[in-house]
Amino acid sequence: MLGCLLRGGCGPVVCLWTLLLPLVSLHRLNQHGLRDHSVPDRPKLLLVSFDGFRWDYVDRVPTPNFHSLMNEGVTVEQVENAYITKTFPDHYSLVTGLYAETHGIVANEMYDPTLNRSFSMETDSIYDSRWWEEAVPLWVTIQKAGGRSGAAMWPGSDVKIHGLYPTQYLPYNASVSFETRVERIIEWLSAPKEEAVDFGVLYWEEPDKSGHSLGPQSPRMDAVIVDIDEKLGFLINELKKARLYETVNLIVTSDHGMTQLFSDKIIELDEYVSRDLYTWVDKSPVVGILPKEGKLEEVYSKLVDANPNMVAYKKKDIPEHFHYRHNIRIMPIILEAKEGWTIVQNRTAPFMLGNHGYDNTLRSMQPVFVARGPAFRRDYVKISMRSVDIYPLMCHILAIHPLPNNGSLLNVKDLLSQQPTPSTPSIPPRVKEYSYAPVMGSFFGVLMVVGFLVVYIRQVTLKQLPSLKHRSREMSQPLLQEDLHL
Numbered sequence: 001m002l003g004c005l006l007r008g009g010c011g012p013v014v015c016l017w018t019l020l021l022p023l024v025s026l027h028r029l030n031q032h033g034l035r036d037h038s039v040p041d042r043p044k045l046l047l048v049s050f051d052g053f054r055w056d057y058v059d060r061v062p063t064p065n066f067h068s069l070m071n072e073g074v075t076v077e078q079v080e081n082a083y084i085t086k087t088f089p090d091h092y093s094l095v096t097g098l099y100a101e102t103h104g105i106v107a108n109e110m111y112d113p114t115l116n117r118s119f120s121m122e123t124d125s126i127y128d129s130r131w132w133e134e135a136v137p138l139w140v141t142i143q144k145a146g147g148r149s150g151a152a153m154w155p156g157s158d159v160k161i162h163g164l165y166p167t168q169y170l171p172y173n174a175s176v177s178f179e180t181r182v183e184r185i186i187e188w189l190s191a192p193k194e195e196a197v198d199f200g201v202l203y204w205e206e207p208d209k210s211g212h213s214l215g216p217q218s219p220r221m222d223a224v225i226v227d228i229d230e231k232l233g234f235l236i237n238e239l240k241k242a243r244l245y246e247t248v249n250l251i252v253t254s255d256h257g258m259t260q261l262f263s264d265k266i267i268e269l270d271e272y273v274s275r276d277l278y279t280w281v282d283k284s285p286v287v288g289i290l291p292k293e294g295k296l297e298e299v300y301s302k303l304v305d306a307n308p309n310m311v312a313y314k315k316k317d318i319p320e321h322f323h324y325r326h327n328i329r330i331m332p333i334i335l336e337a338k339e340g341w342t343i344v345q346n347r348t349a350p351f352m353l354g355n356h357g358y359d360n361t362l363r364s365m366q367p368v369f370v371a372r373g374p375a376f377r378r379d380y381v382k383i384s385m386r387s388v389d390i391y392p393l394m395c396h397i398l399a400i401h402p403l404p405n406n407g408s409l410l411n412v413k414d415l416l417s418q419q420p421t422p423s424t425p426s427i428p429p430r431v432k433e434y435s436y437a438p439v440m441g442s443f444f445g446v447l448m449v450v451g452f453l454v455v456y457i458r459q460v461t462l463k464q465l466p467s468l469k470h471r472s473r474e475m476s477q478p479l480l481q482e483d484l485h486l
C-alpha cells in the first residue's frame with residue numbers, strides 16, 4: 001500500500017495527496033521546527049545575562065528599553081534562583097535546568113577531593129573540562145542534535161564540555177566591549193541559513209561589578225542601571241537593523257541580585273577557630289570549610305554557636321530546600337552569613353559594599369526576567385517561577401528534547417504565546433534546504449493519505465464526503481496527537 005503510494009502508482013490517491021500536502025505543511029510542520037518554503041526559519045533564541053541585575057532595578061530609575069520589552073513580552077516578578085546565589089553556579093543552572101548539587105559547579109571557588117584539584121573563577125582552572133561534565137549545557141545538546149549555537153562570554157562557554165565548544169564563541173576577555181559582543185552575536189544569528197546559530201548566549205559583567213564596589217544602595221548605582229538599559233537598547237536596535245527583532249526570541253535575565261553590606265557587620269573566623277584546623281574553600285557569604293583530617297567535630301563545635309549572624313551547617317544538615325548537599329564538591333561544613341553580613345578570616349581581607357550568594361529565597365538575591373518574541377505572550381506579568389524552569393522553557397522554544405532537569409515547562413507554559421502543542425519537540429538533522437521539505441512533506445503526506453483513505457472509505461459508505469479542507473484539519477489531529485511531556 002505505502003510502496004504503491006510512493007511509486008505514484010495510484011492515480012487518484014496521488015491527486016489527493018497533492019491537494020493535502022500544502023495544508024499539512026502549513027498546518028503542522030512548522031511547529032516541529034522544520035523548514036519549508038512558507039516560513040522563514042526555525043525558532044531562534046537569544047539568552048542574555050546582565051550579571052547581578054536585581055529584579056527591582058527596572059523600577060528604580062527610568063529604564064525605557066526594559067519597559068518596552070516588558071510591554072511587548074513577559075515579565076516574571078519573582079525568580080527563585082539556585083543556591084548558592086553566585087555567578088558560576090547560577091549561570092550553569094540557567095543553561096542546564098539543574099541545581100548546583102547536580103550540575104557540579106557548586107561555587108565560584110571549589111575543591112574536588114576526588115580530583116584533588118581546586119577551581120577558581122579567577123584562574124585557568126575553569127578550563128579543565130572535568131569541572132563541567134557532570135551536566136550538559138544547552139548549547140552542547142543543541143549541537144549534538146544538529147543545531148548551532150553562539151556564545152559571547154557566558155561562563156563556561158569557552159570550555160570544551162563533553163567534547164564540544166559552542167559552534168561560535170568568544171574566548172573570555174572582560175575587556176571586550178558589550179557592543180563588540182553584540183555585533184558578533186548578531187553576525188552569528190544572521191549568517192546564511194546553513195551557518196546561522198539557533199541559540200545564542202550573551203553575558204555582560206555589569207551591574208555586578210559596580211554593585212560589589214558601590215553597594216546597591218549607593219545613588220551612584222542609578223547611572224550604572226541607566227547604562228545597562230542603554231546597552232539593552234543597543235542590542236534591540238542591532239536586532240532590528242539585522243531584521244532579527246521580530247523572529248528572535250529574546251530572554252533578558254541575570255544570575256542573582258545584590259544586597260548592601262555594612263562595615264560593622266563582619267564576622268572574623270580567626271576569633272573562633274584556628275586556621276590550622278581547616279582549609280578555607282569558598283568566599284563569603286557562603287563559606288566552604290574543609291576541616292583537616294579528623295578535625296570535623298572540633299571545627300564544627302567551635303563554629304556552630306560562634307556568632308548569631310552566621311549559621312554553620314554540617315553537610316548532611318544543609319536544609320533540603322537549598323538542594324545543596326549531594327556533591328563531593330560541597331564541603332563538610334558550610335557557613336552561611338545572614339543577609340548584609342560578611343564572613344572573613346580577619347579584617348585585612350578586602351571589604352566590599354555589596355554582595356550576593358545568600359539564601360536564594362531572599363528577595364534581594366533574585367534576578368530580573370523579561371522575555372519577548374514570537375514564542376512569548378505580550379504584556380503579561382507572571383508572579384513567580386524558579387530559574388531552573390527557564391531551561392525546559394528554552395528547550396520548548398527551540399524544539400529540542402530537554403535532558404533530565406529540575407525545572408518544569410508546566411510551571412512556565414503560561415509565558416508562551418501558543419500553548420505547547422501535542423507534538424514531540426526535536427531539532428531535525430540539518431539537511432540541505434531543498435531536499436528537506438519534500439522529504440518530510442512526503443512522509444506526512446503519506447500519513448495523511450492513509451488516514452484520509454480510512455475515513456474516505458468509511459464516509460463513502462455513508463454517501464457523504466465533506467469538504468477537503470475541513471476534513472484535513474480534523475484528520476491532522478489524531479494523526480499527530482502524541483503525549484505531551486512537560
Ligand SMILES: *[C@@H]1O[C@H](CO)[C@@H](O)[C@H](O)[C@H]1NC(C)=O
Binds near residue numbers: 116
Ligand atoms: C593533592 O595535590 C597536592 C598538590 O596540589 C599534593 O601536595 C597532595 O599530596 C595531593 N593529595 C593527594 C591526596 O593526592
Ligand SMILES: *[C@@H]1O[C@H](CO)[C@@H](O)[C@H](O)[C@H]1NC(C)=O
Binds near residue numbers: 175176
Ligand atoms: C582582550 O580584549 C582587548 C580589547 O579588545 C584586547 O586589546 C586584548 O588584546 C584582548 N586580550 C586577549 C588576551 O586576547
Ligand SMILES: *[C@@H]1O[C@H](CO)[C@@H](O)[C@H](O)[C@H]1NC(C)=O
Binds near residue numbers: 345346347348349
Ligand atoms: C590577617 O590575615 C592575613 C592573611 O590573610 C595575615 O597576613 C595577617 O597577618 C593577619 N592579621 C592578623 C592581625 O592576624
Ligand SMILES: *[C@@H]1O[C@H](CO)[C@@H](O)[C@H](O)[C@H]1NC(C)=O
Binds near residue numbers: 098102
Ligand atoms: C534534579 O534533576 C536531576 C536529573 O533529573 C536528578 O538526578 C535530581 O535528583 C534532581 N534533584 C531534585 C532535588 O529533584
Ligand SMILES: [Zn+2]
Binds near residue numbers: 086088
Ligand atoms: Zn554574578
